[in-house]
Amino acid sequence: MKLSKNFVRDYVDVQADLKTLAEDMTRVGNEYDSAEKLVPSTKLVIGKVLECKAHPDSDHLHVCKVDVGTEVLNIVCGAPNVRENIKVIVALAGAELPNGFLIKKSNIRGEESNGMICALYEIGIDKKFLSEEDKNGIHILPDDAPVGKDPVEYLKLDDEVIDFELTANRGDLLSILGMAYEIGAIYDKKVKEVDLSHGESGDDLNNSFEVRVNTDNCKLFLARKALNVTIKESPDFIKNRLIASDIRPINNVVDISNYVMLELGQPLHFYDADRLGNCIETRMAKNGEKLTTLDGIQRDLEETDIVISDGTRAIGLAGVMGGLDTEIEETTKNVLIEAAIFDSVRVRKTSKKIVRSEASNRFEKGLDPNRTYMAIERAVKLLEKYADATIQTGTVVYDKTDKTEKKIDILVKDINDLLGTNISKADVLDVFRRLDFKYTENGDLITVTVPTRRLDISIKEDLIEEVGRIYGVDNIKGKLPVVPMKIGSVDKTQREIRDKMISLGLNETLSYVLINDKDVHKYTNDSFEELKLLDPMTEERNVLRYSLIPSLYKIYEYNKAHYIKDVSIFEIGKGFFKKEEKYGENTKLCALMTGEYYLGINNKKEIDFYIIKGVLEEILNYLGYEGRYSFCIPKETLKEFHPGQVAEVNVNGEIVGVVGRIHPEISKEPVYVFEINLDNLLAKKVSKMKFKEISIYPSIRKDIAIILDKNISADEISKVIKKAGGNLLVNYEMFDVYENVILGDRRSVAYSLTFGSNTKTLTDDEVNPIVEKIIESLEKNLKAELRK
Amino acid sequence: MKEKLEKIKENAKESISKIQNLQELQDLKVKLLGKKSELSTILKGLGSLAAEERPKIGSFVNDVRNEIESNINEAEKRLKEKALSQKLEKEKIDITMPGTKIKRGSKHPINRVIEEIQDLFVSMGYDVVDGPELETDEFCFERLNLPDGHPARDMQDSFYITSEYLLRTQTSAVQARTMLGNTEKSPIRMICTGKTYRREDDATHSHQFNQVEGLVVDRKELNVSLADLKGTLEVFVKKMVGEKSELRFRPSYFPFTEPSYEVDVTCFKCGGKGCPLCKKTGWIELLGAGMVHPNVLKMNGYDPEKYAGFAFGTGIDRLAMFKYGITDMRYLYTNDVRFLSQFDRKDEE
Incomplete structure (x- = not known):
């Protein structure tokens, strides 16, 4: 959520500078990504082009004389729309434009240039907000622009913006008004009232228009009508606040719907009333139903999508996107305003499928029904004021919402117990007052009435969080829990195996569990069902591994490709499977060895079957299985192994693993691997280590x-x-x-x-x-x- | 006679001084002191001397003999020393040549950090517990107060293999298992470390990564408060990141805790001055933490009126990257032997 400082100042008095505001908001839980001026350029002035001549040494550059109030500058300009007698934005020498671009006095093909005539996108307004002309050239200011003055101020672009990364529970902060309450709580300032006053006339809308709701997924639907609107450009303050909030201005009517959504957090939808008929219906879509949305794409709807219909056909995807047929156009005269609350989960699912929008985001986070009523009044007020609309009397209402205010009982002791603090009752009450929460007291008991805008607060602990954050977490001093002493426990077997493998000269790896399905049944004859992802990120990793050998073999291949010949690696990790309808996972120890295993420069040895077998035996002996294992020729062929150099590892009659050389058809180089199922192995108890008397007689x-x-x-x-x-x-x-x-x-x-x-x-x-x-x-x- | 003996003594001394090896010395010893030696002959001939001469000459002969013996002994000692030093000289080697290299393996940096974290918490009386990586939706989400359709599930796009089973997105899944498994409702102090999986892959996120999760649950009247959580994390951060690190608790939102906090630490790189790593804020977000949500306690068999708890979690990959100055997360999973083998020794404590 991008917060325009100018916008929020409509509702709360903010004295703090931008950075302080951003940091103070962060301390109460609202992290920000950036805090910057809307136009982050310096040393800009309004100038007038007195003279504009073609550059003698270029086919597209112009040499201009520009009056900037204090002097007349020679400036070379490459824009196609530069001409004499226009007012322009000039970046003086020494100006800093976005992305660290510095303006210096220079010489362009033999002509002196002492500044730059700027396009809006060059001073920091994203191209997506600009008209075609502004996208392709410098910005031409109106003739009344005062030469020598600040163009940013003149254009009312002198705003500052904080880009907040809000938490999922704070839907209330997806509005300027919500932000105002939050800022008010921090600085102890009262939030100003929203102006909803407007006129209305004519027959009550309820007599000519019907709202039908045929699904539980819509709890509130309000409709009003604004007549005889004039479609035109929005006033600067609306346009600029939309731009500051990352929304593209379109025309005054469409802009007002977005403006109110930003201001109050309630998404609205405006229909061209003359193309709608006299009823509007909310229902679930029919399977196979089609709708062409605003973006011109035909959508196939499903029974889980909530749609708006004109009584016969779908005209919009509720909360997600309107339909093309009923959208506001240049010719629109009468506007039907929808302010509704749709089920957040449904909207979320549909929007995930179609498009995530500012509106769907707000529906997903949940809305305050009181705010819906406010928003529709605010919208008609603005339409009356900025689109010359006449507001038709009456609001058509469908309302099944529960607007009872939540009351939560809390003791000061509850707060101090959970926070580990000693906050006084007076301080607690002060926090509630600053948050504009009403409360009553009865001895130690405080009963707080939670405003409907705070959908995130429903239990005592939520209130404790509020106290914690407004009181200031920094003021809570850390201590260590006082608890009875006990010894912590940890199973160190894996760690010991790891250390042993390392002491035998192997490097530990950490590989991905997700592999490709063509590898999942390799290096084993075990029967299991492979575990495929429903929605893999890439086909390369679409299944959970059963064995670690494919993972380690991939690592070998990577290193080989990087000219590393000696690879002795191991990993302890999990293999996954489904057997007999049950899901399971086993911890496995896997090793791969190739190249030379060496004990000094003159004592290298080409790795062979017996070296890796020796490593495996060393592990088995270390774990206490000496004398209890044997290596046998596999009963069934393991086709990825060299048929003459492979053995199954049998411990007390159970096969717990395999060791062998990878089949020469897979790897020409001799590569040896072993894998042991540690769960199966370690399930076999080992005897306690015990001293045996040493014979005093020579052998x-x-x-x-x-x-x-x-x-x-x-x-x-x-x-x-x-x-x-x-x-x-x-x-x-x-x-x-x-x-x-x-x-x-x-x-x-x-x-x-x-x-x-x-x-x-x-x-x-x-x-x-x-x-x-x-x-x-x-x-x-x-x-x-x-x-x- | 005396002169003769004197002469024998002198000759013997000279012969001994010329001897170069032990065998010759042995031969000389026989010659000088053996049964057939001049000295023996004189001794044997003592009987023919006058009675009063006998003791004098006898004693003189013995003196000479002792002297020769001592000369021989000295010579023997000298020769032995010489022989030894010659032998040692011959055995001299180039001690600057490399020692025999015994191949040494290495421990993956992630596991190094995991072990360090485990040791720290075990020393504070925590149990290290383990849980499945292939989890059910129930334990990964529902029992953590994240019902289907909850907007917070957006934060964790997951790898499902059926509508029920998925690769765990967070080690928090083990919280529910631990609480439910503790039928006696005895105090819990546990951590869980291990692999977690989310549907994202870019320069700073790997679809597979590692987390540590901590959970403390005890009776409400005992000290399980936000202040205790703060103190615990201070110990953790100071041990893992550095004594000088400071913590900042920032209120946040997780469905399984209330209140919830994100915990920032002083930027590892700039020490809080502000740099590109910390986006000029001086802080790095390191942990998520909070007081266990009453719903989570309830759903997992603990009465929230009687019990309280705190929980925390953090990503291990970034801690490892910080600790060893690893510049790119991808190194952790590429398993280049040239990377792995750098982690082959004891680290400073």
């Missing part, structure tokens, strides 16, 4: 190397070793694997076996037979051959 280490079929997995070998090793075998680790041409389909695998006991020092005589047994078992079960 014995024996290394063996065997050659066996390549297809026998390390898991199978381990199982045989473990079984044959018995309980003296405390540890076994694979430490070397190699394959070569001579070995062919076989490979050599070396294990280090550690034997120990808690009760004695083992001897070779005890250990060697176990090693023999292990070798025999390997030979027998896996056709292994001992390497000598």
Whole structure:
């Protein structure tokens, strides 16, 4: 809402300068975006063009001699409409025009130029408000314009404007009058009365015109008629106040409807009465009904739109936009004025679909029925005064509104309890008086009558807010709550996993949850219904992800495109799904690794399956699942993974994740990923960390190397070793694997076996037979051959 | 005889001084003091001396022997030291060459800020709670006093997947869940941090962003007032933004609180003097806050006559940008490794 300072001064005495007013309004809750002069240019004077000659070195420039009162200046002007003997706006050398444009003495193609003859848009009036002539050239002032004087003052454009960003609940401030009450409360000034006086004559309108309302979505509808209007340009003050409020002046009649809306907050609609007939109806639209709106567009209406009809066909979309057929034109003689209140939710829905307008915005925020009555009287008053209208006697009224004033009981204690203050009763009453709220007292109890203009106030807490903001929140001193001590709780598991991943050398990412639907079922065989957005912003992000792998793969691609080869990243985030009619989300840990994983300049290692598996195992071990997981070949093909380098992660018999290389057809470069469903994993309880007695007896280490079929997995070998090793075998680790041409389909695998006991020092005589047994078992079960 | 011994002593001293390594010294030691040494021979021959000469010469022989031994010991010590220093010299390396770099990962700046906020509030006795990101309209709006058609819903154009389910537009959704879930109606002091989503994307808004939400509910007679909210946020802002930051409470409107405030802090960039970032006002809008609306208390199982509460919320992305001087919000979501790996160390406290 743009507030014209000149406009609001009609209703309240404002002494404060613009910036102070803006800041003071901010302190009571009305934030502003800008506070500026309507014409923010300096050093402008009215000048008269004494002489105007073509520039000798240009086909469109003119060299002018301009009398600015104190001197005659030589000015080069490029406007097509500059000529001798006109009064113009001159920016003198040193003038500052909008956007920091400075006027300097200069030389234009050999001719001295000591200022600039200005167009209105050059001094700060937006082109959209200007006539065709003013859009294309300098502004020509009337002949009576006094040379040497301030043109802004002369044009009555000497206004100041604050652009407020109002909160959604303060519909009352979408009017000059509402602003006046607010400013009055701040500076303790009384608000002046609105002049509604006008004449009326002729037969009562009720005898010749009918208002029908056939929907609950219209609670109030008033109609009056103004006869024999003269359509012309509005007086300057109306035009300028509309411009200051960002509304384009059209003609006096249309301008008055907008002017009253700005002034009182009640949108009005003016119909050409002669094209309307003798009745007006408000009803819901019929499906398939059509209406051509003011902007010339044919609209398809729906049953949820409120329409105004002339009894047979729709002539306007209530609260949103009028119809083309009944609009005010140059030839309009008689005007039917509509002042109504339509349901805010309906208007909001329709306007969202069609167009958001100043009017619809006000309907959406809610209107005060008392103000509706005022507005229609104000409109006819102005039509009488500025459009030479004769006002027909009588208002046709349809009114189902409840105008009972709300009364709210409040104790000073309630206020002080909620605000944490010690405000006296006198101060509280003073706030209500300044807000122009009536009240009665009964001991400690104050009963406040809320004016109907304040639709936002309905409960005690709303009044407390009023006291808080007018008394001044800055005057409330902060303290910390006095509460019983307790330890705050936080689940740090995710944080610990994150820290562990970081210590393993991975960078944490934060990616978008919304992805493209073509990726949502990738990297998984889980069956779920994808969650598509009803109204995505872009098709690129139209579905909620299930897996984080597509997100991380995108990040990899981005970095690759930026020539970053080593990418080791991870993220903990949510994946979403619908399964068996239920919506759900799971927290997942996902990692992606490619390029080199390094431990110093001379110790880089190309990332392979085993490195990422190692990272995953490290996490699982850290979380306490050591010995409880295994990696198995997926039962069903995961088609986005390399078929020979992918494993499902099984913890206690449940698949909790996947690890593998991305299929070479997707990524030629070897890229490895894993993803674990943390919800499923962490649901498995881990044992409490407990000290195990350290054996005081030394252990014995024996290394063996065997050659066996390549297809026998390390898991199978381990199982045989473990079984044959018995309980003296405390540890076994694979430490070397190699394959070569001579070995062919076989490979050599070396294990280090550690034997120990808690009760004695083992001897070779005890250990060697176990090693023999292990070798025999390997030979027998896996056709292994001992390497000598 | 004495002269002979004197000579042995002198010769020994000279030979020892010429020795260059420990093995030679060992050989010399055998030669000088071993069974076949001159000295041993003399000792063995002591019996042939006159009785009165014997003790004198015997003692002199021992002196010589002791002297030689001590010379040998000294020489041994010297040679050992020399050998060690030679060995050490050989092992000398270029200590200016780079140390072995162990790859270090990094924590995303958003999560760094989240952890800092969590730690702060946990230290004040708050519980950190979690809630779903895929929310129902009921918890995201209705239970927060935002019925269908409410104009304030305009502020939050949302990503719906059905008419009922949407990606939460605010962490406030967790308020209702916490209150309803607390069947004992014990005091609540909680914060919730996490992802939120709104239908907007431009240079300063990402459709996905992060918020922190705080809620305190207690019996009315206890201290849950606007002044307590102010004090709490002062602690928060001073910790997260800087000790010198000042707060300004500006009355505002949120459907779930009454009264409601927007909280401005002294501009991070200019310190309040006025700059383009703060639009020359000296203030940056940082938080939304207020006293829990009685309807919200009621709808979520708390009697507003008996209980009161305050709530606050703020965007984490901007805090992170401020804290680390990140110039463009898009960096937070592009995940360029060159960006991520900058956040790889302990920050100043």
